[in-house]
Amino acid sequence: xxxxxxxxxxxxxxxxxxxxxxxxxxxxxxxxxxxxxxxxxxxxxxxxxxxxxxxx
Amino acid sequence: xxxxxxxxxxxxxxxxxxxxxxxxxxxxxxxxxxxxxxxxxxxxxxxxxxxxxxxxxxxxxxxxxxxxxxxxxxxxxxxxxxxxxxxxxxxxxxxxxxxxxxxxxxxxxxxxxxxxxxxxxxxxxxxxxxxxxxxxxxxxxxxxxxxxxxxxxxxxxxxxxxxxxxxxxxxxxxxxxxxxxxxxxxxxxxxxxxxxxxxxxxxxxxxxxxxxxxxxxxxxxxxxxxxxxxxxxxxxxxxxxxxxxxxxxxxxxxxxxxxxx
Numbered sequence: 001x002x003x004x005x006x007x008x009x010x011x012x013x014x015x016x017x018x019x020x021x022x023x024x025x026x027x028x029x030x031x032x033x034x035x036x037x038x039x040x041x042x043x044x045x046x047x048x049x050x051x052x053x054x055x056x
Numbered sequence: 057x058x059x060x061x062x063x064x065x066x067x068x069x070x071x072x073x074x075x076x077x078x079x080x081x082x083x084x085x086x087x088x089x090x091x092x093x094x095x096x097x098x099x100x101x102x103x104x105x106x107x108x109x110x111x112x113x114x115x116x117x118x119x120x121x122x123x124x125x126x127x128x129x130x131x132x133x134x135x136x137x138x139x140x141x142x143x144x145x146x147x148x149x150x151x152x153x154x155x156x157x158x159x160x161x162x163x164x165x166x167x168x169x170x171x172x173x174x175x176x177x178x179x180x181x182x183x184x185x186x187x188x189x190x191x192x193x194x195x196x197x198x199x200x201x202x203x204x205x206x207x208x209x210x211x212x213x214x215x216x217x218x219x220x221x222x223x224x225x226x227x228x229x230x231x232x233x234x235x236x237x238x239x240x241x242x243x244x245x246x247x248x249x250x251x252x253x254x255x256x257x258x259x260x261x262x263x264x265x266x267x268x269x270x271x272x273x274x275x276x277x278x279x280x281x282x283x284x285x286x287x288x289x290x291x292x293x294x295x296x297x298x299x300x301x302x303x304x305x306x307x308x309x310x311x312x313x314x315x316x317x
Binding site for chain 1: 105109113114118123124125127128131132135170171174175177178181182185186188189287290291294295297298301302305306310311314315
């Protein structure tokens, strides 16, 4: 099987590859959003903790 | 340190049998554990996805009817399975949170919603793209498709309801009711293709003793499903940690951990 045959997917290439592309995008997207959220909360919580330490 | 064993502000009543559980469910333990376990879910998930994609795209033979278009099933079916599984995890966590008043359970439920939403969107999108060449239409008001769309509205409704409360505890309780009631839609989606005459094809693997799919096509699907489950848990770990950070503000253990390390 050649590479162009593989990419063509017996004529369904546009459908198959768009599905795999979307899946990859969603998987990367949820991971990225989760990491960003954690980083934000960590920054916020650290700042608050430092302020609490400064008061006491 | 007393705050380490505190979960709900009161000591567990039913003897010491469940003490390990309460200890595990305490925010400091859960926070640390989620961070420790995450890589052990994330990297195996990525490795299994690559193996499954290789098996599904290159090793599996083309379907006799659907030709190579059937390879969409390797991303569509796991996404669909996860859209249901994540909802069940969310509803069960919400129920545990309401019944036993475990804060961590509410944090897990709240963390599930955005992940489940994206799996549902992915299911509908890939299903639509799969449907066009197979059925000649992007969308049909078919039982399976319609009930999956309701799944999306349940996730969105859950998140909208949460967002409408300023108080986290009230948001937890109100959204838990919605999550628990909405769980009836899960079997409706799952068995819609069996109960009603649907355009959607029937299950391929639900009967493992006699699957309606050849083993060369089946194993990449099973591996991909496992990979999606592990990936979900990995993403969930980060989300739960974020929720704990948000909910545990001004607690001694968190200040201790963040300032002195």
